[in-house]
Amino acid sequence: MTNPLLLYLEERDRLSPEEREIILAMSARERRFEAKADIVKEGAVPSESCLMLSGYSVRYHILEDGRRQISAIHLPGDFVDLHSLLLKQMDHGVAALTDCRVALVPHRLLRDITENQPHLARMLWLSTLIDAAIHRRWLVTAGRLTATGQLSHLLCEIWTRLEVVKLTDADSFDFPISQMELGDTLGLSTVHVNRTIRELRERNLVQWQGGRMTILDKEGLRRTAQFEPAYLNLQQRPR
Amino acid sequence: MTNPLLLYLEERDRLSPEEREIILAMSARERRFEAKADIVKEGAVPSESCLMLSGYSVRYHILEDGRRQISAIHLPGDFVDLHSLLLKQMDHGVAALTDCRVALVPHRLLRDITENQPHLARMLWLSTLIDAAIHRRWLVTAGRLTATGQLSHLLCEIWTRLEVVKLTDADSFDFPISQMELGDTLGLSTVHVNRTIRELRERNLVQWQGGRMTILDKEGLRRTAQFEPAYLNLQQRPR
DNA sequence: CGGAGCGTTGATAGAAGTCAATTGACGTGG
DNA sequence: CCACGTCAATTGACTTCTATCAACGCTCCG
Secondary structure (H helix, E strand, O other): OOOHHHHHHOOOOOHHHHHHHHHHHOOEEEEOOOOOOOOOOOOOOEEEEEEEEEEEEEEEOOOOOEEEEEEEEOOOOOOOOHHHHHHOOOOOOOEEEEEEEEEEHHHHHHHHHHHHHHHHHHHHHHHHHHHHHHHHHHHHHHHHHHHHHHHHHHHHHHHHHHHOOOOOOOOOEEEOOOOOHHHHHHHOOOOHHHHHHHHHHHHOOOOEEOOEEEEHHHHHHHHHHHHOOOHHOOOOOOO | OOOOHHHHOOOOOOOOOOHHHHHHHHHOOOEEEEOOOOEEEOOOOOEEEEEEEEEEEEEEEEOOOEEEEEEEOOOOOOOOOOOOHHHHOOOOEEEEEEOOEEEEEEEHOOOOOOOHHHHHEEEEHHHHHHHHHHHHHHHHHHOOOHHHHHHHHHHHHHHHHHHHHHOOOOEEEEEOOHHHHHHHHOOOOOHHHHHHHHHHOOOOOOEEEEEEEEEOOOHHHHHHHHHOOHHOOOOOOOO
């Protein structure tokens, strides 16, 4: 299986053989996390950044009143806390959604890249810019779409992002998330998430069982979500 | 008046005299925009990035059904489209909220910085990471706070960000935004924005007239918003 | 066998949107 | 100085969306 970060980056620009080497070397130190475990704790000042190799994880924020909001879902090929290289202290936590394999990339190495590998540094910067673009898109859906639209949009997005790292089937993908976690992601109650899923099912847009999501009507889902993948920057360009 | 980007960056790390030179040189080419004018159009592929020198602007997204969502408010010292250096094509527009002065910074210069000024490049990267941190915080408030909490949070944030660039008075600041624009920012209808403002006024938290916002009860507002400024990274650290 | 956690459903309350109308501030032209 | 137009702010009435509360079933696992 190819390295997912390599797939992620080469979807956006070409890499030199030397750059490819460096990327592969990043995955040297690997660590496993169990489902529900914290990968990075809020308040931590990491000395390495975590690259997802397998499994799903989320960035989460706990409010003063104890409620939780998830601000990102991370898939293989995503750096979950690359920003800690410069932001230093984590203002949120990262939790494993499923059992995960994670590469621990020392900040020393990342810093060296910013000093000596300008193009690769730009590619890492790019990955955080795509994260930000996804955040913005979520703001749009949160602000302007109904629960149904929001959920549809999330499914379209996850589908598209999983395609990049070759983790989709013809019309289905792993979606190992509970309705409570989905509620924390979309800013909805569990009960309403449940109703929303039922609606998508009744409209024959999706099927979801045993942690596997099957898209029955891709165009219908896209329309419900007003999904446009441009923000994911899926084009090879010199960066 | 000091250069706002210099204030912005030096709040986060020290700069060398040479770096300070380069920052100042960035503001060489200046352009003015009138209120409501587009600073960057959606779909554009800019060859320069826009740095706010004075005035307020917003990033906005138009949905297929014509509604609008604002995903960021930009103040002096902010780069509104630094990300276009690597993302190339704009997936959203940027509009002036007020009359603005903007520095046009050629991508050629920014790219040179990534090649030859690694620390300064990291500082620019940092500024986009702070943008992303703000996006995440907005996601949290959109998902979990009531309209009153959201609006309070926005006011606390703008206040704090304006302090960095020395644009606050003892207890007030310019807040030149219409209730419609505020609705597009918070994902609320104008009518509900109006109700929400009235509530803040009735609770004696703020006063707002003639485009000037006065905070009457800072601690009360902070509590209503559950505001914690950590995400703004207001600490000088080696980055 | 019996929790514990998750998914499901129904009933009700509260938050926010929509529609419609009014008011106020400001600028222009007579 | 006033009439008029425009735009934003404000308010009320009604509707829709989502949260909350409560109950129940299922499945997995100790």
